Amino acid sequence: MQFAIARYAFQGGPEQLSLTPGEKLHVETVTDDGWVLGTRFQGTERLDGERGYFPLSYVEMQNDPESKSQASDSPDNAHAVHWTPMVTIDNFQGEPDAHGLSVVKNERVLALEQSEGGNAGWTFCKNSAGDKGYVPAVLLLYPNILRCPSPCELSLRVSTARGSSLANRKSLGDSKNKKEEECAAACVEDYVVCTVSKMLLSSPMRGGLNLPKRAAAALVTARRGLASEAYVDEEARSKICKELGVSEDSVLLTIAEMRRWRSARAHFRTSEGEGEQIDPSIGFVPTMGALHDGHMSLIAESTKQCNFTAASIFVNPAQFAPHEDFGKYPRQPVKDLALLFEKGADAVFVPSQQEMYPGSKPGQTSTQVTKTHVVPDGIDFVSEGAARPGFFRGVATVVSKLLNIVQPTHLFLGQKDGLQQIVVRRMVRDLNIDVQVVPVETMREQDGLAMSSRNVYLSEEQRRAAPALYKALCAMRDAYNDGERDFTFLKLKGQEILDDEDLFLTEYLSLCDNLEGAEFTSDRPLPEENIMASAAVSFGNCRILDNVLLGKQPHIQR
Structure with missing residues (x-):
């Protein structure tokens, strides 16, 4: 039997198990994307409701020396068992007589995701x-x-x-x-x-x-809960483009179409003087759809700085863990395309999952969709990376693919996803990708809440409580601007405000280096530049995150 010792505290959300440092948990499954399905016991008795997922990076895995080798639970005892909770x-x-298992509606079972031995269409469960x-x-x-x-x-x-x-x-x-x-x-x-x-x-x-x-x-x-075909297929493209009054050549469904669009703009003849031929600037705004004013600010900045602007809409399965909200992530292609063209986008790349990840299947997420990944070292141990192990591997992988396909000169990213911006900047630098990363300030609602596609998940009561997150980060920034450089004091300043809100739980509150993402510690005063204060909170059914920058940010080119 394998078990785990918790190294760090972890506040679990839906289908997750909270951790207390030092406690021992029995391990059922370790997923490919860095999560453990485990159970909390008291003596030999499993505690009711004490079962769920937690990050592998938060625990130390150990084998029980007293446990005996046991045969596999699989039907033919030939493969290791990886159970997944299902309903x-x-x-x-x-x-x-046919090895069937009787179940009733809404019963929770553990399932082997892939059945073998000629049992296509059936799943082995307990x-x-x-x-x-x-x-x-x-x-x-x-x-x-x-x-x-x-x-x-x-x-x-x-x-x-x-x-x-x-x-x-x-x-x-x-x-x-x-x-x-x-x-x-x-x-x-x-x-x-x-x-x-x-x-x-x-x-x-x-x-x-x-x-x-x-x-x-x-x-x-x-x-x-997924589309089996393209997010927008050819028939839908024709109807949408006719309705919006745009050319079908501006809604690009395949990599080949996207590259033809880019090649046609390899050179650009100016209208000034004698029409000098130049290499044009191509701005790129990658999105997962469900667009709001924050996305539109990225488009506006791109059209302001670049000769042409391309955007993409792709809900990337590689950055979702198996238990996360990939199936219910908002999808509204017609509305999104209308917004993008209205705000000045010249082309929108809308690929299917098969186009981006050949050989993948509907329903697959995380490491299942591709065998080749871009892995940013060290990120799974800090702030958002620790809260969502494997997430930034999926982000880095899809962004590198999109940059290779679109080949823009400028990449516009919102500051709201601060650690994501750090990861992409590092990747572009380390892999020598010829693109300039342009950060754009976070767009906010009137009460300070950062605009996000996931805000639609918030109930009225949760929506009223949500601005406390930004309030806490602003309190930390104000104290820093007043001369405070003590790491512990600033974190306590923010945590006090977060703790006053009963509707959510703090997943993390971080002070990190805005260049590399490394966490600061209490053993020395905070520096005068390149600091990001960030936090994420969970309402149980959904989570929100935000960040603010502290000190000078000389690397940011506005």
């Missing part, structure tokens, strides 16, 4: 009683995937006996009236996971589901 979405009566067997993969969801907020219940019907593929969208809504039918269609359109209420499963257990490929892909899409 069933309907009842299923398993056949014991329940809380320790019983094990196969469950249809289409009946399993990650516990944190967003459910449909509407009163409708979407029925995905598959008839393998007739050999039919997934019914078309209009027939998916098993609704009693037109309003519910429209709601069901909207759920599919927005890639929101709805309840799969009935499945017609007619294949023998050991033979697998034997579903048509199109049906299986659609079911995986519904199960993960």
Whole structure:
């Protein structure tokens, strides 16, 4: 048996386990992206509710010297077991002779994500009683995937006996009236996971589901809350461009299209004098969509400084851990494209997951989507990196890919994601990428809350409490500007304000070097330049982060 000793305190969010330094936890799974699924015990008894994910970087892994070697829990005892917590979405009566596991709707089980040995379409699971067997993969969801907020219940019907593929969208809504039918269609359109209420499963257990490929892909899409096809396909592009009055050549779906657009602007003839030919400046604004005024400020800065401006919309699966909100991240391509062109973007790159990560599958995240990564050393041990191990590996990987594809002269990034900006600046420097990173000040609401696509998750009560985060950081900055250089005093100044707010818990409060990201310590006074104060807080169902800069920032070119 393997266990872990907590080295640092960690405040867990949904599906996570909080840590106290020195405590011992039993380890169930270590994921590829730096998270551990573990359980807290008292003696030999597992404590109720004391099970969840925590960062690998926060613990010291150890093997129990008294434990005996045990056979694998996999069906053929041939592979190491990596269990993932999941929830069933309907009842299923398993056949014991065929190694089936009976489950009831909303039951929590542990699942082997990939079944082997000819059991495509089935997942090997074990329940809380320790019983094990196969469950249809289409009946399993990650516990944190967003459910449909509407009163409708979407029925995905598959008839393998007739050999039919997934019914078309209009027939998916098993609704009693037109309003519910429209709601069901909207759920599919927005890639929101709805309840799969009935499945017609007619294949023998050991033979697998034997579903048509199109049906299986659609079911995986519904199960993960993702689009199985491109974020915007060619048909949608034609309709959107016609509606917006822009050329289809300005909405680029493939890498080849993006590179042709860039090559056509390799040289630029000015209108002044005799029309001198110059190498134009190309500004680039990478986004994940769900755009707000903060993104628009990046576009405005790019159009101000550069001859041409390109943007991208891509919800990057590589920067999401398996338990995070990839499936429910807001997706609104029509609205986003309209905003970008209205604010002056010349082209928008809107690739699919397959285009960016060839060979990846819908529902995969983190290290699953690619075998090649750009890994920024040391970042997983500081502030946002420690709170989300593996996140900046995904960020660095996708940004390096986008820079290679677009080849801009200027890269515009918002200051709100401060550590992300540090990581990208370091990567550009260390890998000799020929682009100038241009930071743009954080756009804020009137009460100081940093604009973010995830602010839509906040309830009214949470929204009223959220500005306390910026208030705490401003208090630290004000004290610094008044001459305070004591590390401990400044952190206590900010923490007092955060602790006064009962609705959220502090994930971290950091003072770091704004050049390299290294944390300052209390053993010496803070320097006169290049300091970033940052923090993140969790409301349980969502989290927000922010930062402010302290002292002079000579490296920032405005």
